[in-house]
Amino acid sequence: MLAIAPAQAQQPLNRGEAVALLRTEFARAQALLEARRPDEARAILERLVIAAPETPAFRLLLAEVLLRQGVADRARFHYHALRGAQLSPADRAHVEARLAALAGGKRWAGHLSFGLVPQSNVGKRTADDTITIGGIDFQLDEASKARSGTGLSFSAGLTRRVVLSHDTLLRFGAQGSGFVYADRRFNDMRLNALVALERQAGQNLTVEMGLNHTLRLLADRPYARGPGLWLAARTRLGRATVLTTRAQVDWLTHPDAPGLDGARQGLSLGLHHQASPTLALTAQLSFDRTDARQPAQAGDGALVALGLRQAFAGGVTVGLDASLRRDARDAPDGLFGLRREDHTTSVALKLMRRDLRIFNHAPMIEIRHEQRRSTLPLAAFRNTSLGLYLSREF
Structure with a gap:
């Protein structure tokens, strides 16, 4: 967790504190996106995926940001990885639609x-x-x-x-x-x-x-x-x-x-x-x-x-x-x-x-x-x- 917020982690965090810190950083990334600051949001999301690679929400939002910024190959990698995640029916349909669009739109x-x-x-x-x-x-x-x-x-x-x-x-x-x-x-x-x-x-x-x-x-x-x-x-x-x-x-x-x-x-x-x-x-x-x-x-x-x-x-x-x-x-x-x-x-x-x-x-x-x-x-x-x-x- 030190890579995410060093100032908040002067000593080892227990599991509950670590989860809370991750959620706080995720909310900050969402706020940055709403403020139209995608580069800052992407940097946070990339650190979140590194720290908690099993969490689908972090990876899904990172894939969306990468896709908006034109980094299609890295976005495709994260969408493929999400096929192995436990997703809601709506999120799974969204992931498959994104993958289909990436495959069909690439000339x-x-x-x-x-x-x-x-x-x-x-x-x-x-x-x-x-x-x-x-x-x-x-x-x-x-x-x-x-x-x-x-x-x-x-x-x-x-x-x-x-x-x-x-x-x-x-x-x-x-x-x-x-x-x-x-x-x-x-x-x-x-x-x-x-x-x-x-x-x-x-x-x-x-x-x-x-x-x-x-x-x-x-x-x-x-x-x-x-x-x-x-x-x-x-x-x-x-x-x-x-x-x-x-x-x-x-x-x-x-x-x-x-x-x-x-x-x-x-x-x-x-x-x-x-x-x-x-x-x-x-x-x-x-x-x-x-x-x-x-x-x-x-x-x-x-x-x-x-x-x-x-x-x-x-x-x-x-x-x-x-x-x-x-x-x-x-x-x-x-x-x-x-x-x-x-x-x-x-x-x-x-x-x-x-x-x-x-x-x-x-x-x-x-x-x-x-x-x-x-x-x-x-x-x-x-x-x-x-x-x-x-x-x-x-």
Whole structure:
């Protein structure tokens, strides 16, 4: 409570005194709004949400002020969080109306994220010094061993929405993401252009169909490119849960490795549940199939991922993500004579403060550990990274 009114809190407050102080500050914010002093009211409301993130009234009024001031992305965040709150029917209808208006009125949407990511194993290479082929041991040279380094991570996208009718819109845009290093051999970038039709098929159902074209660059050279097609649906299950399904197929060619050419099909299910204004839970299950020309490069994959986001009093939000992926190839590798099968685990801890801005970007710290076990020695690795990111939506 000290951040709200230091002069009134010379000694620790009991619960009753703390609640009374919060109510006093909330009434002061309301009075400032009536006096047409929104900047001062917003400052108080932001401190109130930090001090008592579970209180819907503070968050709802802050969202309204942010929306009036044109800060739509932050207003949208608070309205989404309120889906997990205990609201009156009138307030819940108001929140849903605001979210619908924000979604329908936004013609351009974009995001930008970049960060420095020190890693223990930049190229995700094996930690072994030797490998065995045909019963003979071979010593790996220094260039093939794991090494530490720092990369620049980036992700950016811009989308244009065109309303075709009251329930149908056209969406097109481009996005890119990747890692860039001083040693260009490790550079990995993806570029994607898309066009999609989106239709509101019911009060709680949105469906979309789209086309995309993907280009992936490794070491600054084209690695894979090709068109794709997808069909997706987003369904509201109750007041706070959203189920997303997506089916996609990409037809990829590889200029320097034609044996990898072929179609990749994927099916994914995602669940997002806003358990409370401060707690969000996510789950994902996906399957994919790669039909490459070379049987040793064709195979099946599956992924299970879980995540949570918890906001705490004081303004800090903690995120925890964990995933397990299995990949199995159809035929033995030509060099090792073994059928490749990988099991990859990843765990990430994220720390964020949504009220803090650096050059109008929200900062985030991410600690990630990734490990792959494989039947092929060269494919196994461990990598730990510490990412320092700045991101924004607009």
